Every structure is written in C-alpha cells, then in structure tokens.
Amino acid sequence: MPTSIGQSHKWQERKHLQSTPGDADQLKDFRLQVLTQLQTTLDVEQILRIFHAELQQLVPLAGCDYHLPGQSISLNLGDTGRHRCSYQLSLNDEDYGEIAFTRNRRFQERELTLLESVMGLLIYPLRNALSYRRAIDTAMIDPLTGLSNRGAMAMTLNREIDRSRRHHQDMSILMIDIDHFKALNDRYGHLTGDDVLRQVARLMDGAIRGCDACFRFGGEEFLIVLSNSNLPLARLVAERLRQTVYNETRSPDPNNPITVSIGVAHYENEVDWPELVNRADQALYEAKQAGRNRVVASHVRSVDGEWLL
C-alpha cells in the first residue's frame, strides 16, 4: 500500500518572488489565462477542474483534492498519487479549505515555488463561488423546518422526471398534510403549531432513504419524492410515515394525537411535475374526505393508456 508523502503549505495573500526574467513573462501570460478561465463560472467543482487542468501546463500533476468541512465540500479530481503537496487557503482570516495535489513523482522545490506562486489566482474566484453556493443553499431552505423548500422541490422533480423518462424508472411522490392544523393553531397558538411542524418534518425526513427527499410544500403540507419506487412501495412508505407521525409526535393535547393524511402518486409519464403533483393532491383530498389520518393512492395508467382505479 503506497503511503502518501505530504508537503504542507499555508497559502496567504502575498507577493511572490519571480525566478528568472524570461520565466516572468511566460508566467504573467499564464496567470492571465488561468484567471480568465476561472472567471467563467461560479461553480466550485468547475473552478477546481479548470484550475487543476491549467496547472498541468506548469507542473505535471495526477490528482487534486479539495476539502472544506464547514460547507461539507469534499472533491477528488483525477487520480491519486503517492506524493502530495497541500495548501491551506485563507484570506483575511477566513478559511477557504485545503487543496492538495498528488502524483507519483516527488515534487521538486522549483515546482513547489511555481505552484505556490499561482495559488493566489484561485482564492478570489473560489471565494466568490463559495459565497454563491452558500446563498443558493440558504435560498433553498425553509427556515422553520430546515427542510428544502418549494424552489428546491421543483428542481428535484424536474430532474427525477427526466431520469424516470430516460431510464424507464419508477418514481413516486407523497403529498402530506397535517390534519386539523388550524384548530391546533387556534387552540394552542402559532408557536405550538410551529413546534408540531418541526417535529413532523424531522420525523419524516429521518424516516426516508438517503436517495429520497422531503420538502416543505407550504403551510402544513410536505412533499416527498421517492426515487425508484413503484406504487405498492410508495404506499408502504406512506403508511409507515403515517404511523410514525401518529406514534411519535408530541401533541399538546394527549387526547388528540397529531395525524397526517397522505396522497400518493406514481409517475405516469406526465409531461411536467405540476401534473403529477396535482394527482397526489387529488388523492390527498380524497384521504381528507374519507376521514383523515389515512393514505390514498392516485390512479395508474394501463399499458394502453387508460386510467385504472
């Protein structure tokens, strides 16, 4: 098992010494080219790919790893080599993570000086991309429950529908609504209502698989996307969630447990997600009409396109 041989460096903004005057011009052109490339995107992974690829012109490298634990970012590009040199990136005392380059040949002093001299090119584009990513993430989160919001839901549904269509994969959704929530709010106040919303969100999010996703649809409604799930499986999941909420949510009124009604819809080649969500919503309406605290599944299509009950 090859061991990794590390050379670690702290990169901070400062002027670098140039080696020879001839190199200086080439390096200047190179820096300009890299900077131009890095400014073409605000995607963190893309920035690192560009940087890694451009650096190959300066120093042969195998892999590039980047880690920023604070934002849960961990990327490994290219192949991993036995020798490694890493840079801790920071600017104005702000930590921008660690970037490491690896290859099987030892790094020469001159190569390390070259790498260090261009490391500063990465920091501003990377900082901008990280801020952008943070802003997008925040905009996609519902602040009350911590679940992803409706904007994120639309993106996920578009992606899942596209995948189901292309790979002929099953996909189902659950539309979930807390029963008699208005009465609970009116009787115990909005803060208690908020607490119930948070509990239900946490229970459901914790009860689904990692590949599924739970969103706050709005108000006291939630939507769950179940990848790779046919209708019977989706019904089972829905029934399990219904029971979990019933058994585990702390209700302010011991005589009235918190319950949910759930509408289930399997993807039946709808053109876009609102059509699919409409069917789940219709099934949810039927669950409410039938007495609440229950699961109702929407119809499926037969092979010749007829709707079956």
Ligand SMILES: Nc1nc2c(ncn2[C@@H]2O[C@H](COP(=O)(O)OP(=O)(O)OP(=O)(O)O)[C@@H](O)[C@H]2O)c(=O)[nH]1
């Ligand atoms: N506490 C709290 N309440 C909310 C929030 N968003 C929506 N609501 C309340 O949720 C309630 C929804 O009421 P309705 O749509 O009448 O539904 P319901 O009382 O649950 O009745 P059914 O769905 O028919 O069982 C309203 O009173 C809203 O004010 C929120 O973020 N926090």
